[in-house]
Amino acid sequence: MRREPLINLVIILLLLAVPLTAQAMDEPFIVTLATKVAILALAGVGLNIALGLGGMVSLGHAAFFGIGGYMMAVLAAPVQAYEPLMTWPIELAGTKSMPLIWLGAVIAGALGALAIGALSLRTSGVYFIMITLAFGQMLYYFAISWPAYGGEDGIAIYVRNGFPGLNTLDPLQFFALAYAVLLLALLLAHRLGASPFGLALAGARQAPARVAALGIRPYSLKLTAFVLSGAVTALAGALYADLNRFVSPSMLSWHTSGEIMVLVILGGVGRLFGPVAGAALYILLEHLLGGISEHWQFFLGLILLGIVLFARGGLIGTLAGREVAHD
Amino acid sequence: MSAMLLIEQALNGLQYGVMLFLMAAGLTLVFGVMGLINLAHGSLYMVGAFACAGVAAATGSFWLGLAASLAAAAAAGAIVELTVIRRLYARDHLDQVLATFALILVFSEGTRWLFGSFPLYLDIPAALAGPITLPGGIEYPLYRLVLIGIGLAVAAGLFWLIGATRLGVRIRAGEADREMIAALGVDISRLYTIVFALGAALAGLAGALVGALQSVQVGMGEPVLILAFVVIVIGGIGSIKGALVGAILVGLTDTLGRFLLPAAFGTFLPPSEATSIGAALASMLIYILMAAILVIRPGGLYGRV
Numbered sequence: 001m002r003r004e005p006l007i008n009l010v011i012i013l014l015l016l017a018v019p020l021t022a023q024a025m026d027e028p029f030i031v032t033l034a035t036k037v038a039i040l041a042l043a044g045v046g047l048n049i050a051l052g053l054g055g056m057v058s059l060g061h062a063a064f065f066g067i068g069g070y071m072m073a074v075l076a077a078p079v080q081a082y083e084p085l086m087t088w089p090i091e092l093a094g095t096k097s098m099p100l101i102w103l104g105a106v107i108a109g110a111l112g113a114l115a116i117g118a119l120s121l122r123t124s125g126v127y128f129i130m131i132t133l134a135f136g137q138m139l140y141y142f143a144i145s146w147p148a149y150g151g152e153d154g155i156a157i158y159v160r161n162g163f164p165g166l167n168t169l170d171p172l173q174f175f176a177l178a179y180a181v182l183l184l185a186l187l188l189a190h191r192l193g194a195s196p197f198g199l200a201l202a203g204a205r206q207a208p209a210r211v212a213a214l215g216i217r218p219y220s221l222k223l224t225a226f227v228l229s230g231a232v233t234a235l236a237g238a239l240y241a242d243l244n245r246f247v248s249p250s251m252l253s254w255h256t257s258g259e260i261m262v263l264v265i266l267g268g269v270g271r272l273f274g275p276v277a278g279a280a281l282y283i284l285l286e287h288l289l290g291g292i293s294e295h296w297q298f299f300l301g302l303i304l305l306g307i308v309l310f311a312r313g314g315l316i317g318t319l320a321g322r323e324v325a326h327d
Numbered sequence: 328m329s330a331m332l333l334i335e336q337a338l339n340g341l342q343y344g345v346m347l348f349l350m351a352a353g354l355t356l357v358f359g360v361m362g363l364i365n366l367a368h369g370s371l372y373m374v375g376a377f378a379c380a381g382v383a384a385a386t387g388s389f390w391l392g393l394a395a396s397l398a399a400a401a402a403a404g405a406i407v408e409l410t411v412i413r414r415l416y417a418r419d420h421l422d423q424v425l426a427t428f429a430l431i432l433v434f435s436e437g438t439r440w441l442f443g444s445f446p447l448y449l450d451i452p453a454a455l456a457g458p459i460t461l462p463g464g465i466e467y468p469l470y471r472l473v474l475i476g477i478g479l480a481v482a483a484g485l486f487w488l489i490g491a492t493r494l495g496v497r498i499r500a501g502e503a504d505r506e507m508i509a510a511l512g513v514d515i516s517r518l519y520t521i522v523f524a525l526g527a528a529l530a531g532l533a534g535a536l537v538g539a540l541q542s543v544q545v546g547m548g549e550p551v552l553i554l555a556f557v558v559i560v561i562g563g564i565g566s567i568k569g570a571l572v573g574a575i576l577v578g579l580t581d582t583l584g585r586f587l588l589p590a591a592f593g594t595f596l597p598p599s600e601a602t603s604i605g606a607a608l609a610s611m612l613i614y615i616l617m618a619a620i621l622v623i624r625p626g627g628l629y630g631r632v
Contacts (some may be wrong), residue, residue, distance in 0.1 A: 057421050120616050122625045126364045126365065126420055130556040131621065137553045138614035145607045254553065258428045260414040265425050295440050301432030309414055 004320040008273040031171040037279045038178040039239045044264045044275025045185045046232030054272030057129050059257050060136030064290035066252030067112045068105035068237025073155040073247045075101050096165040101238055109234020110227050117226035133261045136257055143249040154248025161242055178239055185232055190272055201225050207269040208210040268314030277315045329489050331465050336586045342471045344578025345478025349533035350555040351570040355527025359565030360501045360522050361416055366427040369586045371432035375531025376538035377388045377401040377499025380447040389452035393535050400531020410525040432452055446542035474536055482571050563630025577613050584612040
């Protein structure tokens with residue numbers, strides 16, 4: 001009956017074993033692919049806080065992913081141009097240090113989620129989906145038409161940002177960093193789900209009227225979860241931008257929102273390790289189908305359709321069998 | 328800035344608005360009657376445009392192309408409804424979002440497979456090419472004026488269909504209580520297919536009509552889809568009247584914002600800065616409008632919330 005923890009362990013160990021093996025076989029491309037899985041999984045863990053725990057179907061999480069990515073570029077670009085970040089009201093230099101960039105990304109993502117969430121959570125259901133989508137698209141168009149940060153072309157960062165004590169240019173060390181952040185985020189999501197806050201949030205998802213009758217405002221619970229969710233996804237965005245050493249408005253496009261949501265659902269909504277399994281499956285499908293046909297998205301679409309229609313519960317739901325948590 | 332230019336831009340906004348209405352009307356009908364959120368509505372818009380461009384190129388007649396766009400989009404809508412969409416009515420919105428997102432991938436990549444990656448071009452029919460002089464001496468493209476006319480005529484037709492025909496009565500009854508009308512002997516699954524195909528045909532019509540103004544390419548439906556969502560949120564889900572008012576509001580706000588904001592900033596900023604700030608703000612204006620309406624009326628202007 002309790003098969004899920006075992007499956008989780010296998011998934012997380014596999015994600016570690018694959019790049020280690022690839023490194024031993026001198027295949028740095030596969031290490032980079034595994035890093036991409038870890039980072040997208042992190043974005044999915046963020047979305048899953050809103051989607052799985054809070055029942056908020058946000059189709060605008062690319063906004064936070066992109067905010068994180070742009071935060072990286074905004075902080076790191078002045079350094080490579082030998083310019084200060086700002087001169088007024090105080091003179092501030094940019095930074096190439098990942099911890100500082102992450103802090104900036106998390107704060108910016110949380111503030112963005114606070115603004116978008118405060119407005120969007122005035123509604124629910126299908127309105128919420130459309131409104132989060134629309135706000136995400138607003139940032140996308142803003143990034144395209146605002147010339148200071150590259151407009152449509154985006155910005156390239158020539159050297160990957162540094163982390164104290166690590167050589168981030170080495171693919172395996174950068175993977176280890178992304179993997180460690182992913183583990184921390186999974187721990188956070190797990191603790192969150194089991195905390196009094198998480199239980200109240202589950203209540204707000206399943207029976208908002210009862211939670212309100214107990215004296216807790218569902219709105220505040222959901223907004224808090226949405227802000228946390230946005231912050232984690234923004235952190236993933238900063239890492240993703242560092243992986244590619246490039247940001248562009250496409251990080252903000254609604255296709256990105258769709259992809260993050262797809263990988264959460266592929267793995268299993270509301271499952272702690274769903275995003276990890278989903279990201280691995282998604283990248284694997286992309287890679288395998290991409291090798292077969294240049295029109296791989298056509299087949300990806302068909303496979304996704306099949307999964308939604310016939311294999312509910314995602315990968316972990318199929319393997320572990322029993323429906324949990326998600327209603 | 329002359330008044331003539333302003334009127335011309337207002338007409339452009341109105342034309343944009345009525346085309347958005349054709350998209351939003353189908354979406355809002357499908358949501359109102361079946362409770363389904365359909366992200367693939369933009370793909371039907373694309374199907375209409377490609378069908379029109381393909382048939383017009385083969386036969387040389389824009390009008391045959393237009394008929395083909397209606398037929399192709401309605402057929403694509405009916406097929407998708409029968410094979411995929413009807414399995415989703417009982418599911419939650421999350422499954423609907425994912426399945427229709429998958430449909431977008433299939434439609435977009437399938438179209439790219441069939442037609443290649445290069446955009447197609449669709450010419451405005453010769454009879455409608457060129458400008459016309461409006462009262463007051465304003466020169467305005469005849470084709471855009473015809474689009475406004477077609478959009479308003481379709482809106483009137485839709486109000487008549489919903490308000491005064493047997494099918495409309497059933498659609499409204501389906502919105503109110505689907506179990507009851509099924510119990511009264513209305514074939515509800517056939518009604519759903521018809522509503523979905525109707526919405527698809529409207530989207531295809533919009534795609535073909537707008538395709539003659541822009542290029543016909545894969546992915547052309549998605550920006551329009553998202554604007555149609557904004558329209559529905561502003562107008563209120565399920566309301567055709569809300570869709571019309573919202574669409575025209577969005578069309579005018581967007582077009583006039585892009586025209587007026589850079590000029591407005593130009594009164595106190597140097598021209599290059601004014602253009603970039605004005606353009607960036609103008610691209611966000613309709614979303615700001617949406618946010619403002621949400622604050623005042625969370626259910627939209629004509630919503631039932």
